Amino acid sequence: MTDSQLKPLFAEHIETIKKRYQDAMQRHGFDHLLIPAGSLHGIFLDDMSYPFKSNFHFNSFVPHDDLHDSTLIISAKGDLTLCYYQPVDFWHKVAGDPDGFWVEHFDIKMMRKKDEVRAFMPSNGNIAFIGEMAYPFLDEDFDAINPGNVINEINWFRATKTAYEIECCALANKRAAMGHMAARDMFYNQGSELEIHLAYLLASGHHEAQLPYNSIVALNENASILHYMHYDTERPSEHRTFLIDAGARYNSYDADITRTYAFDKNTEFAELIGTMEKLHLGIVDRIKPGQSYVELHVATHLEVAKVLNQFNICDMSPEAMVENGVTRTFFPHGLGHQIGLQVHDVGGHISNPDGDPAPPPEEHPFLRNTRTIEENQVLTIEPGLYFIKSLLADLKDSEHGSSINWDRIEQFRPFGGIRIEDDIAVTADGHRNLTRTYLK
Numbered sequence: 001m002t003d004s005q006l007k008p009l010f011a012e013h014i015e016t017i018k019k020r021y022q023d024a025m026q027r028h029g030f031d032h033l034l035i036p037a038g039s040l041h042g043i044f045l046d047d048m049s050y051p052f053k054s055n056f057h058f059n060s061f062v063p064h065d066d067l068h069d070s071t072l073i074i075s076a077k078g079d080l081t082l083c084y085y086q087p088v089d090f091w092h093k094v095a096g097d098p099d100g101f102w103v104e105h106f107d108i109k110m111m112r113k114k115d116e117v118r119a120f121m122p123s124n125g126n127i128a129f130i131g132e133m134a135y136p137f138l139d140e141d142f143d144a145i146n147p148g149n150v151i152n153e154i155n156w157f158r159a160t161k162t163a164y165e166i167e168c169c170a171l172a173n174k175r176a177a178m179g180h181m182a183a184r185d186m187f188y189n190q191g192s193e194l195e196i197h198l199a200y201l202l203a204s205g206h207h208e209a210q211l212p213y214n215s216i217v218a219l220n221e222n223a224s225i226l227h228y229m230h231y232d233t234e235r236p237s238e239h240r241t242f243l244i245d246a247g248a249r250y251n252s253y254d255a256d257i258t259r260t261y262a263f264d265k266n267t268e269f270a271e272l273i274g275t276m277e278k279l280h281l282g283i284v285d286r287i288k289p290g291q292s293y294v295e296l297h298v299a300t301h302l303e304v305a306k307v308l309n310q311f312n313i314c315d316m317s318p319e320a321m322v323e324n325g326v327t328r329t330f331f332p333h334g335l336g337h338q339i340g341l342q343v344h345d346v347g348g349h350i351s352n353p354d355g356d357p358a359p360p361p362e363e364h365p366f367l368r369n370t371r372t373i374e375e376n377q378v379l380t381i382e383p384g385l386y387f388i389k390s391l392l393a394d395l396k397d398s399e400h401g402s403s404i405n406w407d408r409i410e411q412f413r414p415f416g417g418i419r420i421e422d423d424i425a426v427t428a429d430g431h432r433n434l435t436r437t438y439l440k
Helices: 001-029 112-120 146-159 165-189 193-204 218-226 268-284 294-311 318-323 389-396 404-414
Strands: 033-034 071-075 080-086 107-111 128-129 216-219 241-250 253-262 378-381 385-386 417-419 422-428 432-433
Touching: 001 033, 001 071, 001 146, 001 165, 080 112, 107 112, 165 193, 165 241, 165 253, 165 422, 193 216, 193 241, 193 404, 216 218, 218 241, 218 404, 218 417, 241 417, 253 268, 253 417, 253 422, 268 294, 268 378, 268 385, 268 404, 268 417, 268 422, 294 318, 294 385, 389 404
Parallel strands: 033 128, 080 107
Antiparallel strands: 033 071, 071 080, 216 241, 241 253, 378 422, 385 417, 422 432
C-alpha cells in the first residue's frame, strides 16, 4: 500500500481520533488540549542528546516521529493547529517542510524558535497539557497536566485501531520482515550477533535509534535471556540456534516479530522449534472477537505442557503442570500485548474508559494484556519455551523437581530457548496475520 492509498484512510483516521479527544475534552471539562511532540534530552555534563522518542499522543495525529519541539493544539470544536518547529541550525539536520497526505488536515504554524509556540496558545478556556513538561511551557500555563481521566479514556479507545493504523502496522511488518530474512541469512552464514544485527538494520531500512525497541539477537545459550541485547562481536565457535526479536516502524506505527532457527535442521531441537511453530499457529487460529486474552494465555500454558510431555522433559500430566506452575519455568512471560504507536501499547490493564484496573492473574503477573479481544485490536501472539538456568534451579529444588528429566534439560540447555511471535489484527469474524503475509 502506497501513501496515495493511505490518504483516504488517513482522512477517516484523523476524524475518528479527533472525535475521541473531543469527546474526552467535553466529558472532562476542557476547551483545548496542548500536546507537544517532546524535546531532546541532553546527556548529563555532555553536549550530546539521547535519541529522541516522540509523544505517542502527538503521533496519533501527526505521522512523523522526528518533529521534536513541535506542538499540536486541539480545540473542543475540532480545530487542529500544528506548531511546526523548523529552526535555523547549521549543526544538525532539521525537519523538512511539512509535506504529504496528512498536511491538509492541520492549520500549520511554522516556528524558528521554540518559544514562538506561546503566541499560538489559547488565551481563554480550560487548557490541558498531555506530555512531558519542558521549556518553553510552564505548569501555571495549564488548568491540568496529564489529567488521568482524559488519558485513561484515550488509552481505552486507542486499543481499537482505525483502518489506517492497521495498514501502517502491516507496512511496519513488511519492513521488519525484510530485516528478519537478512538476519536469518547472516546466521546461516555463521555471523556474529553484531553482524546479524547490522544485517537487520540495513535490510529493514532503519538506523539504531529508529527501531521501536532494541533488537534481541541471541545465539545459542543467549536465547534463554528474554531481553538479551548485548550483540557479541565475536563469532561463536559453534552456531547451534538463533533467536531474533526485532521490529520496525512505518508512519510511527510498530511491528514486533520473533523467530527462532536451528543451524542444524536435523537436530531434535529443530524438531522442538517446529512443534512450537505449530503450537503458535494453533493459538493464533483461536483469535476472534469475544475471546478472553487471559484464557488464551492459560490455554497456551496447557499446550506448552503437552510439548514438555511430548519431548520427555516432564512426566506430570499437562493439567497438573499448569495447576502447579511448572510450565511457568519454561514459559515465564505473557502471551503477548497490544501494539500500535507503542510496542507495548498502554491500556492493556484497564477494564473501561474510566481506567478501572484489570490486573493480570496473580499466577501470571507478566501478562501485559487482560482485555477481551475485540474487532480492530492489533495484538502480538508470542508463546515461548526456554531453558533458563535460574528458573530451572528453582524448579529442581521444588517438590516437582523429581518430575523433570534433567538429562533432557542438559541436552537442550545449550540451545537457549524458543520464541515465535506474529502481529495479529482482529477482524469481525476472526483475524488477519500481519506478519505471515511477509515472513513465514
